[in-house]
Amino acid sequence: MLQMKEVADGCFQQLYGEIVRSMLERYPWQVEGADATTPTAEEEAAHREAVIVKLEAMGYDVGCRFAERAARDRPRMLEPxxxxKFVCKDFWIAMFKKQIDKLQTNHRGVFVVQDFSFRWLAGISAATEHETREMALLFLVFPCGMIRGALANLGLTAIVNADVPDARTLPGCTFVERAGVRGALTDAVLCVADELWTGLFNIKIKQG
Structure with a gap:
């Protein structure tokens, strides 16, 4: 049996922070050694979107691999x-060193997971509350990918979004997991999902 290799949590958080910052600061149109150019608003938006897509994909891969290893000795889970529950307990403890604080569902495939002290957001700070919230949302993209990857590996296709309702409540945050829902969602759920998706990815959910 192979021994699991571990790394200090603080080291990982520092590494992850530098990964996000370096990805944001590195513009693909800048040539090494050339004078730095000021990107347009459209270029900045496109670059930020590309960073989000890449971070989510990285997280998806990590979550998928970890779930494969963590659940291999367990009976197959047939119910969503x-x-x-596995993700909110076993996965959360292994990845984030604690269980979630609250789980809610509308019994139509939408699960709202609340973590009042999400350790990966503990050091997030910026000049204003708005900037702090935006930075926190960006740092939550990778965990969203991890959760989606874990769910997918366990047979549950889902869209995973995150939100920080108020920067003053950091490091608290909320994850919304919308799993393979068939049929119409309530207007309230659609409204919440649309707001979270727009805030995180700056695009609207197409309804209907």
């Missing part, structure tokens, strides 16, 4: 709720 069992998968969600």
């Amino acid at each position: 709720l069992d998968v969600i």
Whole structure:
């Protein structure tokens, strides 16, 4: 049996922070050694979107691989709720060193996971509350990918979004997991999902 290799949590958080910052600061149109150019608003938006896509994909890969290893000795989970409970307990403890604080569902495939002290956001700070919230949302893209990857590996296709309702409540945050729902969602759920998706990815959910 192979021994699991570990790394200090603080070292990982520092590394992850530098990965996000370096990805944001590195513009693809800048040539090494050339004078730095000021990107247009459109270029900045496109670059930020590309960073988000890349971070989410990285997280998806990590979550998928970890779930494969963590659940290999367990009976297959057939019910979506069992998968969600596994992610909220075993996965969360292994990745974030604690269980979630609150789990809610509308029983139509939407699960709201609240973590009142999400350790990866503990050091987030910026000049204003708005900037702090935007930075926190960006740092949550990778965990969203991890959760989506873990769910996918366990047989549950889902869209995972994150939100920080108020920068003053950091490091608290909320994850919304919308799992393979068939049929119409309530207007309230659609409104929440649309707001979170727009805030994180700056695009609207197409309804209908």
